[in-house]
Amino acid sequence: MTSGVAAAKGRATAVAVPASETLPWLVSAVVVGLVLYYLIGIDQGATSLFGDSSVIHELVHDARHFLGFPCH
Ligand SMILES: [Zn+2]
Numbered sequence: 001m002t003s004g005v006a007a008a009k010g011r012a013t014a015v016a017v018p019a020s021e022t023l024p025w026l027v028s029a030v031v032v033g034l035v036l037y038y039l040i041g042i043d044q045g046a047t048s049l050f051g052d053s054s055v056i057h058e059l060v061h062d063a064r065h066f067l068g069f070p071c072h
Contacts, residue, residue, distance in 0.1 A: 040069065043057060
């Protein structure tokens with residue numbers, strides 16, 4: 001009934017979510033974040049996952065400069 005009263009007054013209410021339900025989302029977010037971090041900030045030259053191709057580097061080149069990663 002408390003949440004009904006709070007909703008009726010337009011207040012936000014906290015919802016308890018078990019850690020076991022949030023862990024997969026947290027792990028997925030960290031993995032996606034690390035992949036993006038690598039592709040934008042690190043993938044270049046000898047450390048590139050895609051060989052000598054600079055396609056990824058050229059694709060994210062402006063973002064790399066904008067975010068302050070060393071480039072050239
Ligand atoms: Zn550059």
